[in-house]
Amino acid sequence: MTVPKTMAAAVLVGPETIEVREVKTPAPGPEDVLIRVESCAVCSSDVSLMKNPWPGQPPYGSFIPGHEYSGEVAAVGKTVDEVSIGDRVAVEVHFGCTRCDNCRVGHYTACLNWGDEKKGHRANGMTTNGGFAQYVVNHISTVHRIPDRVHYDEASLVTNLGCVLYGFETFGGYIIGDRVAVIGEGPLGLISVQVAKLLGAETVYLFGIDEKKLQVGKTLGADRIVDVRQNDTAEYIMRETNGRGVEIAIEASGSKAGLRAAVTIPRWMGKILLLGIPEGLADVDFHNLARGNKSLYTVRGEGWTNCRRGVSLLRQKRVDLSALVTHTFPLSRIDDAFRTHIEKLDGAIKVVVKPHEKTGV
Ligand SMILES: [Zn+2]
Numbered sequence: 001m002t003v004p005k006t007m008a009a010a011v012l013v014g015p016e017t018i019e020v021r022e023v024k025t026p027a028p029g030p031e032d033v034l035i036r037v038e039s040c041a042v043c044s045s046d047v048s049l050m051k052n053p054w055p056g057q058p059p060y061g062s063f064i065p066g067h068e069y070s071g072e073v074a075a076v077g078k079t080v081d082e083v084s085i086g087d088r089v090a091v092e093v094h095f096g097c098t099r100c101d102n103c104r105v106g107h108y109t110a111c112l113n114w115g116d117e118k119k120g121h122r123a124n125g126m127t128t129n130g131g132f133a134q135y136v137v138n139h140i141s142t143v144h145r146i147p148d149r150v151h152y153d154e155a156s157l158v159t160n161l162g163c164v165l166y167g168f169e170t171f172g173g174y175i176i177g178d179r180v181a182v183i184g185e186g187p188l189g190l191i192s193v194q195v196a197k198l199l200g201a202e203t204v205y206l207f208g209i210d211e212k213k214l215q216v217g218k219t220l221g222a223d224r225i226v227d228v229r230q231n232d233t234a235e236y237i238m239r240e241t242n243g244r245g246v247e248i249a250i251e252a253s254g255s256k257a258g259l260r261a262a263v264t265i266p267r268w269m270g271k272i273l274l275l276g277i278p279e280g281l282a283d284v285d286f287h288n289l290a291r292g293n294k295s296l297y298t299v300r301g302e303g304w305t306n307c308r309r310g311v312s313l314l315r316q317k318r319v320d321l322s323a324l325v326t327h328t329f330p331l332s333r334i335d336d337a338f339r340t341h342i343e344k345l346d347g348a349i350k351v352v353v354k355p356h357e358k359t360g361v
């Protein structure tokens, strides 16, 4: 495979302003892999960091966002023998720094040297260049080979799956026979439904506001889908559980109402998992939380190498991420891709950008 000296890339040039430019193709270091990006999904984190730069984000005019991508190995560094040129790969976002206390024990998504590139920290698409480009450099530890039959669009969502699996691992994950309430019918909620069923949950409730996406949730395994515009989440769960509550609540909506409900609906000693990163302050009933001896878990990113587990589930055909990919756009139409994601146009769940394609749907 010949790698061109320059490539097309979406560069963040100012707040909420992205420009597709011709830039120098990056070169892999000794432990790196150069990936020819085939698919890069739009995420709400992209929207957030494009509006207000995150800590450690490179300056306007030099930063290429995009952290959920897949592609083909185009070149490898001189120490890399884990993958070869031509291999199909998915990635994880966080490399970490390898030297802080958290990274040393494997908590690399919560690196204490976040954004400090001179200490080696990397989180592609957040503090180092990402995948809204024709090529990107990844450290070999953030690269996972994928089987031929897994489509690149589906593989670009491995970070989402890794994040959900990390969440389940964090709270204990033993949910055979449990009732699980998932709040939010976005990508993380829809993946949570599948993982909960896969792990043996008795009943999975999915709460949301979009009828079409709730229906997708049903086809992916939700036992009950509930429109929260017609039902109060807490009242519904209490009615269903004789006033006791569910064993597990998973908050994946980021909404204030969702956060409030997530604390209320677990039974005493129940667990709450927060997925994604909600913005701003929310009124949460800590009295209810403490009186019920409930536990609250948070996760950031796709930690503890859960992307490897995610790729395994795709290989085994135990989860379906392709149902979440509703739109694709070529890189030249990245603005349309973002608008479709932000305004949730035409039932958008995940919108994928294709850096090497001229047209998209
Ligand atoms: Zn993301």
Ligand SMILES: [Zn+2]
Binding pocket: 096, 097, 098, 099, 100, 101, 102, 103, 104, 108, 110, 111, 112, 113, 114
């Ligand atoms: Zn670190």
